[in-house]
Amino acid sequence: MAADLWVRGPVGLDAGTRVTRPRCRAVLVVVPTMTAGTRLLDLVSLLETDLRVQVVFTVPHTTERWHGVEEFVRGLHGVVLPWDQAVAHRFDLVLAASHRHLAEVHGPILLIGHGAGRVKPRRHSRKAGGATEPTTAVDRELLTFRGRVLPDVLALGTDSEVELVRERCPEATPNTIVAGDSCLDRMRMSRHLREVYRSVLGLTPERRLVVISTTWFTDSAFGRLPELYQAVVDALPAQRFAVAAVLHPNVWAVHGSRQVSAWLSGALAGGLVLIPPESGWQATMLAADWVVGDHGSTTGYAAAMGCPVTLASMCGQPQEGSVADVVRAHTLSLSWNCPLPEQAAAAGTRTAALAGAATEAITSRADRSAEILRDAMYRLLELAVPETPASFPLLPVPRPLPRWSE
Known part of the structure; x- marks a missing residue:
């Protein structure tokens, strides 16, 4: 098939016969999911302007892949290598935000997380069926292959996660660094744009924004309470409130954007603002006045930014x-026996304690992840670090999806 043809790009034994910028270090960005891809773009922004560096992307697959990921990656307008071509070459640096397929790529690997924290919200993996042993994102089975530690640099968010690595995969401890959290840092550095984001979302100073945040799977807010969106839109007067929805990219990947939009069509007709999965959720959280969420990372990030949070769903005992677990301990659960504005006010009384606890659970290096991660990448690339300060771009404005009737 034409899609499987190798790309005449900047890598390979004969690359010197076609490149315009010679002797660049080649960086491979492995994007198995949209969630991983959006997080890895933070890293890409720290090195792609360097004339000594060439960045290429690939979407890994064996017999299957997530719907929409290929289109997302191609929409970035970088060089996209077929998976078979990517695993046939050695790269100077491999960037990953997922454990998937790391044993198949060649080159020093920097592995970051793609959500808030390395301690999973659920005690057991979805894939393990009747497992009784709690799992984390730093278990030996994920970080090693045939006795080899896969990441050359394992970037963690907090100091406490280093102890978790020592417990779950001690042989990976020498490869760990505490780098903080790039997602939270970008939100913190962009918070002064809150009024800009609100304006783009059509909000006046008098209107409050309620964001319904959901992760994926059957125990998520969308999985358990699909009627929540219509109910919140109907319960809040449009003159005083706007309601937006942020759904985990895997909801869109598994069910398809047409089906998700159709399921929410009633709420969309009533004014629900639907944020696309590839970008805009962080800016929407910064614009929010109240988040109704679940155990997903988006709720945790909103909490860390000081937004009032109320829980609509939780995965049992996190x-x-x-x-x-931190969010559950500091928030109230949604109740239909109490007016929603009163619940928003009650959530507002808990924001200070919640923000401090959530931030501590996400990062031990607040506002420093750009510097730490760039230093680690350039060490693996064996290049001198640029003299310019390391910084992420400000968050782009949200671009809601068209309403169902449009």
Whole structure:
């Protein structure tokens, strides 16, 4: 098939016969999911302007892949290598935000997380069926292959996660660094744009923004309470409130954007603002006045930014030390026996304690992740670090999807 043809790009034994910029270090960005891809773009922004560096992307697959990921990556307008071509070459640096397929790529690997924290919200993996042993994102089975530690640099968010690595995969400890959290840092550096984001979303100073945040799977807010969106839109007067929805990219990937929009069509007709999965959720959270969420990372990030949070759903008893556990301990549950504005006010009384606890659970290096991650990448690339300060771009404005009737 034509899609499987190798790309005449900047890598390979004969690359010197076609490149315009010679002797560039080649960086491979492995994008198995949209969630991983959006997080890795933070890293890409720290090195792609360097004339000594060439960045290429690939979407890994064996017999399957997530719907929409290929289109997302191609929409970035970088060089996209077929997976078979990517695993046939050695790169100077491999960037990953997922454990998937790391044993198949060649080159020093920097692995970051793609959510808030390395302690999973659930005690057990979805894939393990009847497992009884709690799992984390730093278990030996994820970080090693045939006795080899896969990441050359394992970037963690907090100091406490280093102890978790020592417990779950001690052989990976020498490869760990505490780098903080790039997602939270970008939100913190962009918070002064709150009024800009609100204006783009059509909000006047008098209107409050309520964001319904959901992760994916059957225990999520969308999985358990699909009627929540219509109910919140109907319960809040449009003159005083706007309602937006942020759904995990895997909801869109598994069910398809047409089906998700159709399921929410009633709420969309009533004014619900639907944020696309590839970008805009962080800016929407910064614009929010109240988040109704679940155990997903988006709720945790909103909490860390000081937004009032109320829980509509939780995955049973979240794993101790997870961001979800912190959010559960500091928030109230949604109740239909109490007016929503009163619940928003009650959530507002808990923001200070919640923000501090959530931030501590997500990062031990607040506002420093750009510097730390760039230094780690250039060490693996064996290049001198640029003299310019390391910084992420400000968050782009949200671009809601068209309403169902449009």
